[in-house]
Amino acid sequence: MGKRLRLVLATLFLTSTLFLSACADSEYVEIYTPTVAPAIFENVAIEGDVSLPGIYPLKTGDTVEGLLQAAGGVTGGSTVKLVVGDIATAPQKINLNTAAGWLLTALPGVGDTRAAAIIDYRNTHGPFVNIMELMKVSGFGQVTFDSLKDLITVSG
Numbered sequence: 001m002g003k004r005l006r007l008v009l010a011t012l013f014l015t016s017t018l019f020l021s022a023c024a025d026s027e028y029v030e031i032y033t034p035t036v037a038p039a040i041f042e043n044v045a046i047e048g049d050v051s052l053p054g055i056y057p058l059k060t061g062d063t064v065e066g067l068l069q070a071a072g073g074v075t076g077g078s079t080v081k082l083v084v085g086d087i088a089t090a091p092q093k094i095n096l097n098t099a100a101g102w103l104l105t106a107l108p109g110v111g112d113t114r115a116a117a118i119i120d121y122r123n124t125h126g127p128f129v130n131i132m133e134l135m136k137v138s139g140f141g142q143v144t145f146d147s148l149k150d151l152i153t154v155s156g
Contacts, residue, residue, distance in 0.1 A: 044084045046070075049077025052099075058084060072098075079114045093153040096134065097127040107148055114139050128154040 044058045044067060051072025058067070066075055067082065079147045094103055096118060104115035114137075122128060129154050135145050 042084055044082055046080070046082055048080040050080060051075055052095075052156045072100075093151060095153050095155070096131065097122060097154050107151055109144055109147060130154060 042058045043055050045055050048054050050068060053071060056067060058071050059142060064082065068080065074080060094107060096104075097116075100116070101112065101115040101119060104110050104118055105112060110118075117138050117140075118134070123135075128134065131149060131154055133154075134140050134148070134152065135142065
């Protein structure tokens with residue numbers, strides 16, 4: 001073995017030994033890589049210590065942070081569970097007392113104006129006592145109520 005090759009090998013050995021010993025003394029650092037949703041469209045069930053647990057649509061580019069914000073953010077607890085994929089549950093009802101405007105617009109026949117009217121009503125009159133109270137909100141009559149009654153709730 002040539003002198004030059006021995007010198008290169010010795011240098012590599014010493015460098016790697018020094019590097020490994022330096023790493024052994026350093027603190028563990030977790031590298032955060034944002035998790036981005038896959039290119040397929042599915043649903044995600046968000047459960048646990050969030051303000052609005054439930055089933056949310058999962059779109060390309062969604063992040064875990066964004067999904068948690070859609071669920072109203074993490075509450076004081078430390079348990080949050082996200083389940084992605086085919087979720088075999090009964091259709092989720094939208095709570096008139098807690099739903100944000102964007103979620104209310106997911107209801108058939110409810111656009112931004114009607115969603116704002118629901119929010120204004122509950123801010124003025126307090127929480128809905130029952131779903132029939134929706135007919136007291138401007139823009140909601142019997143026909144609209146009949147189309148929504150199986151999709152909404154005031155509890156839970």
